[in-house]
Amino acid sequence: MRLEMGHIFINDIQFASESKIENGVLYVDEEAVKAIVLEDEKIKGVKFDIAKPGESVRITPVKDVIEPRVKVEGRGGIFPGVIAKVDTVGSGKTYALKGMAVVTAGKIVGFQEGIIDMSGPGAEYTPFSKLNNLVVVCEPVEGIKQHEYEKAVRLAGFRVAVYLGELARELTPDETKVYETYGIMEGKEKFPNLPRVAYVQMLQSQGLLHDTYVYGVDAKRTLSTIMNPTEVMDGAIVSGNCVSACDKNPTYVHENNPVVHDLLEEHGKTINFVCQILTNENVYLADKMRSSDWTAKMCRLLDLDAVIVSQEGFGNPDTDLIMNCKKIEAEGVKTVIITDEYAGRDGKSQSLADADPAADAVVTGGNANQVIVLPKMDKVIGTEEFVTTIAGGNEHSHREDGTIEVEIQAITGATNETGFGYLSAR
Secondary structure (H helix, E strand, C coil), X not given: CEEEEEEEECCEEEEECCCEEECCEEEEEHHHHHHHXXXXXXXEEEEEEEECCCCCEEEEXXXXXXXXXXXXXXXCCCCECCCECCCCCCCEEEEEEECEEEEEEXXXXXXXXXXXXXXXXXXXXXHHHHCEEEEEEEEECCCCCHHHHHHHHHHHHHHHHHHHHHCCCCCCCCEEEEEECCCHHHHHXXXXXXXXXXXXXXXXXXXXXXXXXXXXXXXXXXXXXXXXXXXXXXXXXXXXXXXXXXXXXXXXXXXXXXXXXXXXXXXXCCEEEEEEEEEEECCCHHHHHHHHHHHHHHHXXXXXXXXXXXXXXXXXXXXXXXXXXXXXXXXXXXXXXXXXXXXXXXXXXXXXXXXXXXXXXXXXXXXXXXXXXXXXXXXXXXXXXXXXXXXXXXXXXXXXXXXXXXXXXHECCCCCCCCHHHHHCC
16 A cells, blocks of 8 residues: 655644635634534634744644544545544555644533643643644534534534645645555565564543544444554544543544654664554443454464554553564564553652563553643633643642642643654654
């Protein structure tokens, strides 16, 4: 499968009477995107704002972060099974608007959405502070259930991102990268002496408001499966999560998954990147055992030499992580796991809810319980009303001088478990 990924760099965002991209500037017709959001009758109002790197701006509560893209050639469209019709994606030609994102915000759950600071110490913990962000703050109709509100905001963000991506369809990319992968036997014949490596990606799927979608299907309804790594670049995986801010992979991270990109960079050079294996994270023990059994079985059937395993969430999913690690290692396949840790504010607590000697190669995203003091910002997009109740905050988080004391788990993308901060900063 061959995918050409064209990058169009966005250096600034401005509101204008016409939506277009010109000389690296994204001009947004506010009325046009408002109409797109209000297509959903569950949203009664929406406000738009722009947040730029280095500004004294805080965005909270953050729901999702999305990079606009457009499918220029090849099968399917962006966000298949969600926005575009169901079709296998990952081949042909796709353009992405780099350097910017659509950020959806608003009270969804009220204790699981996060914070993005565009400057100050908090900005150092989130990759999204480096982007020009078009923020979409949605207000639901009265009486709506939380899961209905979440779905409405999620789909609104995707619709806006697709609208903006379409503005690039006729443009010439500033740079183009080509990703090419091969069938199982073709790859083995082409790279007979390279170690066979796969990426096992664990998707959050613990139930209502803890969901990830693959081609529009809730991941908890699936068994472990194989996917070509370029499929994620066309939005085959999207976030529906309201888990702790540092633990969820926003859609932007799925689109730009750094494990996928790093492995593709080494593909054909130092490794044979065979495939991406998707598995879920469940609540019941039998489901955990079933999914990890299937994952280990696939690793053996594919004759893999090694895998990288990443998790999403913490606590309960730590069990899935260690089950996957133990069972894959038992099949003779080496593992490296990527996780964050909850070691307590003093760093002295057990950092994972489960452990095993087989997990002897670990990439850590750091201690999510680490405390940080966020300075008062000149501008807040959304509301700071919930910083005392979000995961990582407490009743004393708001200080008299206007600063906010929280654990870094409250910051969106702070210890992202696909290794987004760690790997992309290498």
